[in-house]
Amino acid sequence: MSGKALLEVHGLTAKVAGVEILKGIDLSVRSGQVHAIMGPNGSGKSTFAKVLAGHPAYEVTGGEVLFEGRNLFDRTPEERARAGLFLGFQYPVEIPGVTNSSFLRLAYNTVQGARGRDELDPLEFDDYVQDKLKLLDMDPAFLERSVNEGFSGGEKKRNEILQLAILEPTLAILDEADSGLDIDALRIVANGVSRLRSPDNAVILVTHYQRLLNYITPDYVHVMDDGRIIKTGDKELALELESRGYDWVADEYRSRQAA
Amino acid sequence: MSTVLQNLVNQPYRHGFVTDIESDVVPKGLSEDVIRLISRKKNEPEWLLEFRLQAYRHWLTMREPNWPNVKYPKIDFQDISYYSAPKAKKKLASMDEVDPELLRTFEKLGVPMHEQKALAGVAVDVIFDSVSVTTTYKHRLAEVGVVFCSFSEAVRDHPELVRRYLGSVVPPGDNFYAALNSAVFTDGSFCYIPKGVRCPMELSTYFRINTQESGQFERTLIVAEDSSYVSYLEGCTAPKFDTNQLHAAVVELVALDHAEIKYSTVQNWYAGDEKGVGGIYNFVTKRGLCRGVNSKISWTQVETGSAITWKYPSCVLLGDNAIGEFYSVALTNHHQQADTGTKMIHIGRNTRSTIVSKGISAGVSNNSYRGLVKIGANAGNARNYSQCDSMLIGDKCGASTFPYIQVNNSTAQVEHEASTSKIGEDQLFYFAQRGIGAEEAVSMIINGFCRDVFTQLPMEFAVEATKLLGLKLEGSVG
Numbered sequence: 138m139s140g141k142a143l144l145e146v147h148g149l150t151a152k153v154a155g156v157e158i159l160k161g162i163d164l165s166v167r168s169g170q171v172h173a174i175m176g177p178n179g180s181g182k183s184t185f186a187k188v189l190a191g192h193p194a195y196e197v198t199g200g201e202v203l204f205e206g207r208n209l210f211d212r213t214p215e216e217r218a219r220a221g222l223f224l225g226f227q228y229p230v231e232i233p234g235v236t237n238s239s240f241l242r243l244a245y246n247t248v249q250g251a252r253g254r255d256e257l258d259p260l261e262f263d264d265y266v267q268d269k270l271k272l273l274d275m276d277p278a279f280l281e282r283s284v285n286e287g288f289s290g291g292e293k294k295r296n297e298i299l300q301l302a303i304l305e306p307t308l309a310i311l312d313e314a315d316s317g318l319d320i321d322a323l324r325i326v327a328n329g330v331s332r333l334r335s336p337d338n339a340v341i342l343v344t345h346y347q348r349l350l351n352y353i354t355p356d357y358v359h360v361m362d363d364g365r366i367i368k369t370g371d372k373e374l375a376l377e378l379e380s381r382g383y384d385w386v387a388d389e390y391r392s393r394q395a396a
Numbered sequence: 397m398s399t400v401l402q403n404l405v406n407q408p409y410r411h412g413f414v415t416d417i418e419s420d421v422v423p424k425g426l427s428e429d430v431i432r433l434i435s436r437k438k439n440e441p442e443w444l445l446e447f448r449l450q451a452y453r454h455w456l457t458m459r460e461p462n463w464p465n466v467k468y469p470k471i472d473f474q475d476i477s478y479y480s481a482p483k484a485k486k487k488l489a490s491m492d493e494v495d496p497e498l499l500r501t502f503e504k505l506g507v508p509m510h511e512q513k514a515l516a517g518v519a520v521d522v523i524f525d526s527v528s529v530t531t532t533y534k535h536r537l538a539e540v541g542v543v544f545c546s547f548s549e550a551v552r553d554h555p556e557l558v559r560r561y562l563g564s565v566v567p568p569g570d571n572f573y574a575a576l577n578s579a580v581f582t583d584g585s586f587c588y589i590p591k592g593v594r595c596p597m598e599l600s601t602y603f604r605i606n607t608q609e610s611g612q613f614e615r616t617l618i619v620a621e622d623s624s625y626v627s628y629l630e631g632c633t634a635p636k637f638d639t640n641q642l643h644a645a646v647v648e649l650v651a652l653d654h655a656e657i658k659y660s661t662v663q664n665w666y667a668g669d670e671k672g673v674g675g676i677y678n679f680v681t682k683r684g685l686c687r688g689v690n691s692k693i694s695w696t697q698v699e700t701g702s703a704i705t706w707k708y709p710s711c712v713l714l715g716d717n718a719i720g721e722f723y724s725v726a727l728t729n730h731h732q733q734a735d736t737g738t739k740m741i742h743i744g745r746n747t748r749s750t751i752v753s754k755g756i757s758a759g760v761s762n763n764s765y766r767g768l769v770k771i772g773a774n775a776g777n778a779r780n781y782s783q784c785d786s787m788l789i790g791d792k793c794g795a796s797t798f799p800y801i802q803v804n805n806s807t808a809q810v811e812h813e814a815s816t817s818k819i820g821e822d823q824l825f826y827f828a829q830r831g832i833g834a835e836e837a838v839s840m841i842i843n844g845f846c847r848d849v850f851t852q853l854p855m856e857f858a859v860e861a862t863k864l865l866g867l868k869l870e871g872s873v874g
Contacts, residue, residue, distance in 0.1 A: 234844025
């Protein structure tokens with residue numbers, strides 16, 4: 138298998154507010170790969186993404202996750218981010234009063250600093266960010282607005298991908314990056330993600346629908362149900378899910394378990 | 397509330413400190429005899445004693461206000477000593493003797509060395525760039541005729557000015573605490589800007605000759621003659637160590653024709669511990685009178701300390717075309733309570749006022765904005781714009797807004813906007829996911845929130861205020 142091991146998940150269980158949501162997840166992601174995680178609402182897809190990023194509301198109850206060979210869970214959320222793990226949020230929060238430009242620059246410089254690279258001053262950063270804006274077909278005026286405040290759903294999603302482009306993480310987990318986007322915005326977001334792919338990084342797309350996968354071809358498609366990955370296939374599986382729904386996968390899984 | 401937030405807001409006050417000063421103390425209790433004694437000790441003229449006695453007699457008929465949105469045990473006014481002249485403070489020989497914790501605070505706030513020494517009470521001839529700062533500024537002010545001295549000196553050297561303006565903005569019987577202050581005030585600052593003079597430097601209480609403590613009943617009077625300008629900075633961002641629980645100061649500003657006064661405060665008094673024990677009650681009456689045409693008074697305050705803050709820096713816009721401004725940041729943490737705001741009283745025609753208030757609540761604190769905009773019957777074309785924003789950090793604190801608007805002239809325009817936002821777990825997680833730790837995140841959000849006010853502060857003050865807010869909310873994150 139080519140690429141190096143980025144993420145190794147073994148028997149991961151986690152709960153939120155006392156309820157167990159993840160019931161034993163196994164997943165292996167290597168650099169250069171794109172994985173899609175699909176599944177019905179409430180199957181635990183978003184929880185899995187948030188647990189990896191370290192959201193404080195979720196409690197890991199068992200299993201192990203290695204990121205680039207090191208235990209992920211002994212690191213704080215900001216340490217995970219600085220180490221190159223990026224979560225594109227399904228619902229990015231609004232931060233009134235903080236301009237996008239100062240937020241993006243602080244995030245960039247913090248991550249750069251952690252990688253032992255030079256920080257950029259405001260002018261240098263502006264040059265850097267202008268190129269990224271073009272990549273996502275975004276208006277520079279956007280930088281002077283408060284982070285996500287008053288943004289449309291599509292603008293918020295594009296802002297997430299802009300941050301992805303700026304921070305250049307090793308592993309990007311995009312949680313419903315396509316929800317609420319019209320077809321043009323979807324193409325822009327998808328093209329942005331595609332152009333950021335490299336042999337050194339990997340992407341996990343958490344998605345409900347397969348339409349995003351028309352633009353970004355996944356190497357693996359996983360189906361999640363009731364806190365577990367119950368089936369893994371290639372992009373054909375996504376098309377099959379689109380036409381047949383999820384129930385048959387769950388039925389198949391149950392009969393396999395019974396056997 | 398998450399542990400991160402809890403740690404962040406449950407930080408101990410870092411500047412606890414015991415002063416050991418020998419004082420010349422009058423026995424506890426308040427009576428006409430005590431007031432006569434204070435006046436005698438200060439060698440005051442008869443008219444000033446009379447001013448005090450009248451205030452005292454009026455105070456006896458008044459009752460403590462109970463309308464503010466704050467709670468505290470009843471104050472026993474007979475259990476307070478009303479005169480405590482600090483004898484010359486024991487000077488420290490060098491910075492090595494200063495509490496290292498205090499030095500760290502100075503360092504964090506970026507207070508210049510010569511100011512650090514003055515604030516810490518180190519004996520120095522304040523030498524900076526080979527010239528004594530104190531001497532330089534005295535010369536510069538004297539050249540243009542600006543008077544800037546302690547209130548006691550003003551009573552001695554400029555009695556006619558003090559007599560003309562004292563109580564002209566805040567009458568002795570104005571309110572319970574102002575009456576108490578008028579009866580027993582011990583010292584404070586006096587500032588007089590002659591006609592046509594633009595004060596060549598920002599006047600700061602750092603550099604007042606009399607650096608002794610002004611005590612708990614401080615009196616400030618600033619008079620700006622026609623076409624003059626002054627910017628006055630009160631207090632400083634370094635912690636003020638004080639054992640007095642009750643502070644009831646009075647500040648009066650008078651702006652004559654075309655005069656402008658800019659008054660900035662950054663207050664960081666002891667706020668009590670995280671359980672709400674101790675801390676200063678800051679019950680202050682601050683008011684500016686725009687007496688002349690085209691006069692302007694601007695209040696900017698950053699309130700971060702005190703267990704209870706009760707203050708409403710106000711503007712009485714008497715002269716036509718007068719302008720009043722109020723820019724405020726009030727931060728409360730732990731058990732702190734603040735009921736603060738302003739009053740804009742429009743009397744003259746074409747008067748304008750602007751109110752920008754930013755309240756930040758953390759811990760289990762309670763932060764209220766209370767403001768009055770009153771447009772008098774003759775205040776044609778008066779305009780007011782008010783903006784009151786509250787920010788909550790965590791979910792156990794409170795914020796309230798009490799705007800009072802009274803309009804008696806149909807040509808007036810009054811606008812009021814209010815908002816409430818919250819720094820929650822999800823915002824901090826969003827920052828964290830981009831590599832930014834909780835302290836930096838909170839500081840960035842707070843600074844964004846306060847920007848409209850900070851831009852009104854003189855430059856060095858703005859920098860210190862920014863750092864101060866960070867310091868007040870800083871914590872061991874984990």
